[in-house]
Amino acid sequence: MAKDGGRQGPASRQEAIAERVLSAGSATAAELAERFGVSLMTIHRDLDELERQGVVRKFRGGVTAQPSGVFESNVAFRRKSMLAEKEAVARRALELIEPGMAVMLDDSTTVLALARLLPGITPLTVVTNFLEGLNLLADAPGIRLMALGGDYDPLHESFLGVSCVEAVESLSVDLCFVSTSAVSGGYAHHQEQHIVSVKRAMISSAARTVLMLDHSKLGRVALHRLAPLSAFDRVLVDAGAAAEALRDLDEHKVDYEVVAT
Numbered sequence: 166m167a168k169d170g171g172r173q174g175p176a177s178r179q180e181a182i183a184e185r186v187l188s189a190g191s192a193t194a195a196e197l198a199e200r201f202g203v204s205l206m207t208i209h210r211d212l213d214e215l216e217r218q219g220v221v222r223k224f225r226g227g228v229t230a231q232p233s234g235v236f237e238s239n240v241a242f243r244r245k246s247m248l249a250e251k252e253a254v255a256r257r258a259l260e261l262i263e264p265g266m267a268v269m270l271d272d273s274t275t276v277l278a279l280a281r282l283l284p285g286i287t288p289l290t291v292v293t294n295f296l297e298g299l300n301l302l303a304d305a306p307g308i309r310l311m312a313l314g315g316d317y318d319p320l321h322e323s324f325l326g327v328s329c330v331e332a333v334e335s336l337s338v339d340l341c342f343v344s345t346s347a348v349s350g351g352y353a354h355h356q357e358q359h360i361v362s363v364k365r366a367m368i369s370s371a372a373r374t375v376l377m378l379d380h381s382k383l384g385r386v387a388l389h390r391l392a393p394l395s396a397f398d399r400v401l402v403d404a405g406a407a408a409e410a411l412r413d414l415d416e417h418k419v420d421y422e423v424v425a426t
Contacts, residue, residue: 191229219320243274250379250403253426255279266339272323273344333366341371347385351417354387383410
């Protein structure tokens with residue numbers, strides 16, 4: 166196997182390791198040591214630094230970019246996952262929007278798929294705390310763009326914190342679109358409390374709220390309860406959802422719609 170990083174400095178090697186793990190989803194320390202031509206001790210130091218940055222999560226013998234109940238995966242990983250499913254849900258969500266509306270978008274990559282479609286329905290007022298969404302829509306004709314300020318979080322590439330919550334609470338929008346990392350037992354869940362506080366404020370600020378999900382989120386639990394699914398006027402999920410997961414939604418009388426991919 167060709168060595169990818171034997172002569173690289175730590176920073177460039179760590180960047181290459183991150184790209185490898187984000188692309189593959191997970192890797193063993195031994196595999197990475199072989200690929201980059203360095204010792205296991207060096208690889209573990211690199212992985213410790215990447216974990217400190219929130220890019221990956223270590224486990225016995227390796228590392229993963231996959232989320233857990235207490236760890237949300239890096240936005241770079243989430244951008245690449247479930248693309249077709251997110252796009253299908255976004256196309257259906259777009260049908261709920263009418264020109265002239267004020268729409269709020271959270272900082273999820275699922276809702277980002279909807280943001281890409283918004284220039285087709287104008288005029289619109291769009292409010293978001295997601296830096297990529299702001300950059301995407303900054304020059305879009307017919308869109309009045311409002312940025313939600315706060316503390317910038319590089320892991321999520323979004324603005325969060327008390328000032329962001331206060332900014333959300335000062336607004337009233339027609340529609341709010343959010344996603345989350347886990348849904349089960351009649352609740353939406355998320356790993357991180359500061360994300361939860363912003364999403365809750367967004368839900369409360371809107372006349373109607375739509376939860377957008379790819380099927381990988383169903384049947385999973387994360388540390389914090391975000392909101393009961395009854396708090397959402399509509400739940401959209403792609404057709405890859407397992408029958409068992411849909412039965413759970415039925416049992417909790419959730420108003421959901423399965424969207425063809």
